[in-house]
Amino acid sequence: MGVNAPARTVVFDTLRKFDGKEHRRLLPGEYIQMAGRAGRRGLDTIGTVIMMCRDEIPEESDLKNLLVGKPTRLESQFRLTYTMILHLLRVEELKVEDMLKRSFAEFHAQKDLPQKEKLLLQMLRQPTKTIECIKGEPSIEEYYDMFLEAEEHREFVTEAIMQLHTTQQFLAPGRLVVVKSKSDDDHLLGVIVKNPSATLKQYVVLVLTGDCTSSALAPNLSSQSEKGPGDSQGYFIIPPKGKRGMDDDFFSSSRTRKSSGVINIKLPYMGDASGMGFEVRAVENKEIISICISKIKIDQVGLLEDISKTVYAKTVQMLIKEQTDGKYPPALDAIKDLKMKDMDQVKRYHAHNNLLEEMSKNKCHGCIKLKEHKSMMKDQKMHKDELDQLKYQMSDEALQQMPQFQGRIDVLKEIHYIDSDLVVQLKGRVACEMNSGEELISTECLFENQLDELEPEEAVAIMSAFVFQQRNASEPSLTPKLADAKKRLYDTAISLGQLQKRHEVPVDPEEYARDNLKFGLVEVVYEWAKGTPFADICELTDVSEGLIVRTIVRLDETCREFRNAASIMGNSALYKKMEIASNAIKRDIVFAASLYVTGI
């Protein structure tokens, strides 16, 4: 691609090339590499790049992409292999995790490491405010945990409740409900004014928001309301007689006029009545915490359409009556009234109720400082979570290759290459020797004595499956013995592939066997080892001569490795067999040092 020679000018003959697989255009990265040669350092001030346009001028867009396009992103090609793991486990000094940390894939994470460390130290140094309980020992933590859990259950349960068809019957206008307040704190008692319709998909609920003072802080009254600005003061301005709506004083709270479904007020609509602030707002399903047993009579029209003050006042009064002792009226029982049947939901409902009971037994329940403590706990928890997250990122567990590494370690443990303490065993040591040929398959082959009954020539022929590198060679015709041996080796590979798959190493057994064992040259090597001349063995297959020579030379290396393995295992028969095999293939043209000069 690039030539390491300085030049003043670079001339591109074409902008297309063949990269071994297809005829394609140059990539921007390649262009940069090649064109960058132009201009010798120290000698030229300018380098020139010329593109020859023979038949046609290239498109402007193509050129633009080539010249200023983004070069290919650097990606890590780090592959975690068993050989690497075994070698690293043998040495006490090194840990495999350290090796993983140094690969390019972890580059970004490791680059930020010093910053993260500083941040961690900073965070640890922040003093954690201790929550002081006025009632004695702080039990706010448990309370908060229960609270969170209860919230979870509640959400699930309310969702479930809302989906029950029986609920819809209960959620009619006039039903009292407890609604979640916006400040995430106490819950508010309210009454359903209107059910969701086509235009508004939420429930319209009138809730009591507490004392007058709270509503004084929310002066966002709708400007559309006919009342004057005096409403927020908590007293009533009675408009002069002329302006008074005719019906106001004389109508009772229940109207006979049917509601036309129109909402004339702007939601949320806040106001005051009978010393209590109220708000009419649209709520979602999930904000309804519980549905109460009681119902009151409300005048939908009066509340939403005509916006009559008296109606509001009456509704508020009724609500206040229901709210006995500051507690909410009892809620519908999900199982009895709403007929919740699903086992999961019922379980959760019970769990939720139990938690609520526990919470009420807790000291913190009636405490005035509860709100404050809750928010402090929340902050603390957030802080803790951040700290944990940071620690996790900095630790070994966050490495990208970690799951695969764990999977491979499990595979090695299962086939006894390493023991449970990660100490390399005999099989592992033999596997470390295997550099040409897949380590697991070769080691299993040796320990299964698969080469035992074979003659040296046959053994070396089968070993060629490890080193041959071409997929689509012609099928060789094998003797029965060789065919058996081939099948055995293939089966071993498949079982290893399945084992790896079981332990979550991303390997497909069929592909694994096919990639690592290529039996195309078995017959050729067998004949060669028996002494057939080179010209004859080339006839047996369509593989090119150069590839045959290359394969047989690599095969000699494999024989040497198997021989070393045999000496580790103590298998002297195999040792001798490998020596004989090695000598059998080391002859003639395949091992000639030079094709042009003889005798060397």
Place this chain on the structure above:
Amino acid sequence: RGHGTTDQDGEVVATLCGVVERVNKLVYVRTLRARYKPEVGDIIVGRVIEIAPKRWRLEINFSQDAVLMLSSMNLPDGIQRRRTAVDELNMRSIFEENDVVCAEVRGFQHDGSLHLQARSQKYGKLQRGQLLTVPAYLVKRRKLHFHHLEQYDVDLILGCNGFIWVGEHVVVREIADLKEDEQKLSAEAETFTPIETRRHICRLANAARLLSALGFTLTVELIIQTAEASVSSNVEINDMLGAEFYVQTAEGEAKRRGDLLGKKR
């Protein structure tokens, strides 16, 4: 057919007296009291017997001497560079004869002798301590061979060849601190090991000797346990090798094994 077996008239016959092990289809005989058999990656403690051109020859518990090349050893100033003739002449300043050295097996040479390397900070010359010899088969290969016993401030190195080193703790330093290291070393040479540390070293060494005489596999936990048992029974250090403590230790171990067996059932 593996180590210790041979083929006689189609039958596999053992040539050694020992335990038969099977790995897949490989059958071999493992003797109980084998000679040290080195593997690549073993941690070894040895003693320098000779200085040869560009290498040291060490005696380890093996049939042949191990070779530690000059290039496999860190230079005192810590710089990575080619070893020159001057370095060769100064080999004596790094290791002399009869120095105790800790190293790692890198591989085998063609004649079967071992090739060692000592490139990490943990390897190298060992000072201020005791070297003991135990039969090699009592030291099993584990994950860790270097142990730093904090409560005693003592380093314990279980060499796979059966040489065990118990000595004063050496703080492993980074290469960047070497300058201060030199100054400190000269200051340290004047100070002696504190008496308490020396007592601990002796106690641990005696514990190891005791266990090896009883034939128990040596592990750090067992050595520490024995040393603590001797302290709790108020046995003097020099009495540790006496008959009473032997019996006590043996009984303790028997009890522990009995408990273990009972728990398994």
